[in-house]
Amino acid sequence: MTQIFSRSADTWLRVGLLLLIVGLSGGLLVALTLESTDYRTGRNWVVEQPLPFSHAHHAGELKIDCRYCHSAVQTSAMASLPATETCMSCHSQVWKNADVLEPLRKSLREHKPLHWQRVVELPDYVYFHHGVHVNAGVGCNECHGRVDRMQLLFKAQPLNMGECLACHRDPAPHLRPPEQVTNLQWHTDEDRRQLGERLMRARGIEVKGLTDCGVCHR
Ligand code: HEC
Ligand code: HEC
Ligand code: HEC
Ligand code: HEC
Ligand code: HEC
Incomplete structure (x- = not known):
């Protein structure tokens, strides 16, 4: 062959x-x-922004409350990002001529909002609501980490379905008095579970039903 x-x-x-x-x-x-x-989850990645805004400086050292810039966080689904005018309430006086702030002044001159890149974002098929969480006493750092220590903002936690469900199954140890939600340094000597259960009774928060698919996929 x-x-x-x-x-x-x-x-x-x-x-x-x-x-x-x-x-x-x-x-x-x-x-x-x-x-x-x-x-994949985008965790710990720093995103390029129009200017290097520091939460560590503004929220940490200067102690500006989160709600000064994210004013819708208590009432709406979205927390909202600040308008140029909100920054200019200080920067028309402080650091007026600094080069780093030129994009801010340009935005005001040309009436064009700054285009901040989103860092924490869920897919469209998931429903989320800030107000519900903030009013229930879930602190910003439960989901966003120690933003007050971040020079440039990054996504500190994956915020995937597993993380949402872990808390929805048993929220009590994650709750704090609602007036402390933006105080990222808050801590208590009281037992977190006992405190949380008391807060849940007071506000009538039920665990039952919180893990139903339709809560987040509607
Ligand atoms: C309540 C007042 C206040 C507001 C509101 C404010 N800033 Fe500032 N910002 C300051 C002060 C004070 C400094 C620092 C001056 C210094 O270090 O001497 C500063 C510094 C900065 C710097 C220089 C880098 C740094 O962090 O030291 C940048 C950039 C900046 N701000 C951007 C912004 C932007 C963008 C906004 C709006 C989202 C904003 N600021 C809102 C008070 C403010
Ligand atoms: C002086 C204004 C200012 C204050 C005060 C402030 N922020 Fe922000 N925040 C911004 C700006 C501007 C951005 C968009 C740029 C960036 O991501 O750094 C932002 C972005 C964010 C984002 C990311 C949103 C996304 O998906 O892009 C989170 C989360 C956040 N802030 C949480 C907080 C928390 C929590 C506090 C209080 C501890 C706080 N911020 C205080 C101005 C502020
Ligand atoms: C239970 C978890 C959770 C808590 C508590 C929480 N966030 Fe968020 N945050 C998210 C998620 C999830 C997103 C992305 C939402 C989306 O893409 O629809 C987000 C997005 C944001 C954004 C950007 C987009 C927007 O909504 O405008 C900002 C700013 C923000 N959060 C600030 C805050 C601040 C300030 C607090 C505390 C007062 C806070 N968050 C508390 C989970 C949380
Ligand atoms: C650290 C705890 C915690 C985390 C993390 C958390 N949640 Fe919640 N969530 C709660 C609590 C507590 C409630 C109930 C509030 C109430 O009943 O007043 C709630 C309620 C909700 C509701 C409203 C339910 C309704 O019927 O009105 C939605 C929607 C929701 N969560 C979505 C999410 C999503 C999506 C995630 C993840 C990105 C998430 N949650 C992460 C604690 C949490
Ligand atoms: C507390 C909020 C919450 C509840 C309740 C919930 N999900 Fe999700 N789900 C999410 C979030 C947030 C994501 C997107 C993030 C991710 O990829 O994990 C997601 C993603 C998904 C995806 C896409 C997964 C992927 O890998 O792309 C499917 C399918 C899904 N959910 C099915 C369900 C089913 C079925 C239930 C009921 C048993 C359910 N979910 C209950 C928050 C929730």
Whole structure:
């Protein structure tokens, strides 16, 4: 019988197959790793902004309340981002001519809002409401971490379904008096569970039903 394929063709086929297998399993490994990493959830990534605004400076050192800039957080689904005018309430006097603030002055001159990039965002098919949480006594740091220590803002927690459900199953240890929600340094010597259960009774918050799919997917 004559040989159809040369010996070297056979070797090339083996090498080819080997490369294919290595490639496929490598790809799968990368995909599996990325699935659960900070890359996918966006956790700990700093996003490029029109100017380097520091929460550590404004919310931490200067102690400006979160609600001064995120004024809708108690009443609406969205917390809202501040208008240029809110920044200018101080920066028309303090650091008036600083180069870093030029984008702010330009925005005011041209009546064009600054285009802040979003850092924490849920997919469209998930329903979330800030007001409900803030009024129930869930502190900002339960979901956003110590924003008052962040030079540039990053997403501190994955905020995936598992994290929402973990608290919805048992919110008591995560609650604080509602007037302390924007105080990220708040702490108490009282037992958190006891305090939380008392707050839930006082506000009539029920755990039952909070994990139903329709609460967040409506
Ligand atoms: C209540 C007053 C106040 C408001 C409101 C305010 N700032 Fe500031 N900002 C300051 C002060 C005070 C400084 C620092 C001056 C210093 O360090 O001597 C500062 C400094 C800065 C700096 C310089 C870098 C730094 O952090 O030290 C930037 C950039 C800045 N602010 C951006 C903003 C932006 C953007 C807004 C609106 C979202 C804003 N600020 C709102 C008071 C304010
Ligand atoms: C002086 C105004 C100011 C204050 C005070 C302030 N913020 Fe912000 N915040 C901003 C601006 C401007 C942005 C958008 C730029 C950025 O992401 O850094 C922002 C963005 C955020 C974001 C990310 C939103 C997103 O998805 O892009 C979170 C979360 C946040 N702030 C939480 C807080 C909390 C919690 C506090 C109080 C401890 C607070 N902020 C106080 C101005 C402020
Ligand atoms: C129970 C969790 C939770 C708490 C508590 C919470 N947030 Fe948020 N925050 C989120 C989620 C989730 C998003 C993204 C929402 C979306 O994309 O629809 C978000 C987005 C934001 C944004 C950007 C978009 C917007 O809504 O305008 C800001 C600003 C913000 N949060 C500030 C705050 C502040 C300030 C507090 C405390 C007063 C707070 N958050 C408390 C979960 C939370
Ligand atoms: C740290 C605790 C905590 C976390 C984390 C949390 N929640 Fe909640 N959530 C609560 C509590 C407590 C209530 C009930 C408030 C009430 O009944 O007054 C609630 C209520 C809600 C409601 C309103 C239910 C209704 O019927 O009005 C929605 C929607 C919701 N959560 C969505 C989410 C989503 C989406 C996430 C994740 C991104 C999330 N929550 C993360 C504590 C939490
Ligand atoms: C407390 C809020 C909450 C409840 C209750 C909830 N989900 Fe989700 N769900 C989320 C959030 C937030 C996401 C998007 C973030 C993520 O990828 O985990 C999500 C994502 C999903 C996804 C897309 C998953 C993916 O990996 O792309 C499916 C499917 C889903 N939910 C089904 C359900 C079902 C079924 C139930 C009821 C058993 C349910 N969810 C209850 C908050 C919730």
